[in-house]
Amino acid sequence: MARELWKGNEALAEAAIRAGVDAFFGYPITPQTELLEYMARRMPELGRTFLQAESEIGAINMVYGAACAGARAMTSSSSPGISLMQEGLSYIAGSEVPCVLVDIMRGGPGLGNIQPGQADYFQLTRSAGHGDFHPLVLAPATVQEAVDLMTISFDLAFQYRTIVIIAGDGALGQMMEPVTLPPMRPPRQERPAWALTGVDGRQPNIITSLYLDADELEQVNLRLQAKLARIAAAEQRWECYLTDDADFLVVAFGTVARIARTAVRTARAAGIRAGLFRPISLWPFPAPALDQLAARVKGVVVAEMNAGQMVEDVRLIVRGRAPVRFLGRTGGVIPLPDEIASELTHMARIDAHANGDRG
Amino acid sequence: MTTMVMEREAPTLTATPWELVYQRPAALTDLPTHYCPGCSHGAIHRMVAEVIDELGIRERTIGVAPVGCAVFAYKYFNLDSCEAAHGRAPAMATGLKRVRPDRIVFTYQGDGDLASIGGNEILHAALRGEQITVIFVNNAVYGMTGGQMAPTTIAGMKTTSSPMGRDVLTQGYPIHIPELLAPMPGVAYAVRRSMHAVAEMRKVKKAIRMAFQAQLQGVGFSIVEILGACPTNWHVSPTDALDYIRDRMLPEYPVGDFKVDARLRD
Incomplete structure (x- = not known):
């Protein structure tokens, strides 16, 4: 067609x-x-x-x-x-x-x-x-x-x-x-x-x-x-991008998820195993799928074009098993890939520090 | 008055049964209404139902009920019907009629519903000349919530939210809906009638018939405002309520034809 x-x-x-x-x-x-x-x-x-x-x-x-x-x-x-x-x-x-x-x-x-x-x-x-x-x-x-x-x-x-x-x-x-x-x-x-x-x-x-x-x-x-x-x-729908071996996860939906894909690639180029979890159905939220990932990742970045809304659902699902950072832009400002990538970098650095790797 | 007693033989079991000339219209269910003694809604429901029967349109008529005392109209009309949000019946009727133009669609609304919160919906349904029929019952108060001031409350009238009497300088003036809608080109029929006397009630039914006729002929939007009694919230007896309509409401809301499309025929 x-x-x-x-x-x-x-x-x-x-x-x-x-x-x-x-x-x-x-x-x-x-x-x-x-x-x-x-x-x-x-x-x-x-x-x-x-x-x-x-x-x-x-x-x-x-x-x-x-x-x-x-x-x-x-x-x-x-x-x-x-x-x-x-x-x-x-x-x-x-x-x-x-x-x-x-x-x-x-x-x-x-x-x-x-x-x-x-x-x-x-x-x-x-x-x-x-x-x-x-x-x-x-x-x-x-x-x-x-x-x-x-x-x-x-x-x-x-x-x-x-x-x-x-x-x-x-x-x-x-x-x-x-x-x-x-x-x-x-x-x-x-x-x-x-x-x-x-x-x-x-x-x-x-x-x-x-x-x-x-x-x-x-x-x-x-x-x-x-x-x-x-x-x-x-009726839960979601997409996973490079999550199979991911240590760090970005959760984002809609337009922000597209930007997050670039951020994930940027992070991977820098040696951070990042992946993207993209809810397609916001209600029902694809909770079981995220729950499985949350059990094995070291950190989660939630990026949204708001002051923090979906992040509440994500925190409920992650339940403290990994740190959850939030990046929000509002007022019509669209986050840049580097902003999300630097959140991933930051999270990876903190994790490395916590595990004794001071390099 | 003298009573004539007709001499006639008692009918035998084999004789032709007497013809039943007054019965429940097919367009009404047999459910007793919840309306107060002396309320006009029950009689108006019946007249609407009689008209629907007489026009032979029950099988293809869809009713839209309001929020207010007539909220359960859908239980009393033996028709396909739905229940609109407060004031939104004309928009809902628009949606129904636009996708089923071969059906007859009417709304049944009170004065708080139609003239206050639903002002925009009725105004624009009339402006668009929607091919719907609106039965608009004006009893000058919000009945279901206990007798508050409505946009139709007459000057000086005491209600629970105008306890000193409606002061038009601070609480606004009564609204005249058919007069307001009549000049719109899309409106085919806009009249006011009253329920305060039997002769007037006959005119109410005739107007309801004309309003449905307008829709059947496809000549435009039709509305009948009917002055109805609310003895409960006016704090008068049912008979005094009829006098109240005649003496207090009619001077503010004169009955009359404000628009009758020349193509309309009875």
């Missing part, structure tokens, strides 16, 4: 179209706007639904409505817009309808800026809305991976009746890379049995997140948690 040069945001849009998205609702926000613009052109061409909403609140509730009708519905936004969507995400999670969301993260808090960021790790994995739930969060590091994850996202969303979030950052959304796009999937005619289609010949379908009775709501929550446990067990 042909490899073509695609911009991240537009590649995500085309991949969603080829994955069979029926309806897109969105609101402009940098640095994801090209995704919306692409959909505005392409969806009507294909006879599918595109609508620019009055706000991110409007957009997510339109997604909620379309998802209730059994459609493959999605939206995309960036950090401040995701904050506005959290209410809707909570309702969508509570009523168990499937949808896909793209977050091209930028610098925060507040209006922040439009540079790349990863400071919404907590928001996406821990607090995508009120109440007990986690979306399935997938963090691509390349435009090709963004396309590949988008291609499976609707199937995951419908399989589990859950929210799937593709979490990129401004760099991924804006960069152009060669990609191979999947074939166009034929549009789907059938609707799931739970969808709102009109009561023709059956009892009414009701989609709600309201359960006033405490025992009943607890049962709903237990069912939701059981589903999340199934997702946690089955």
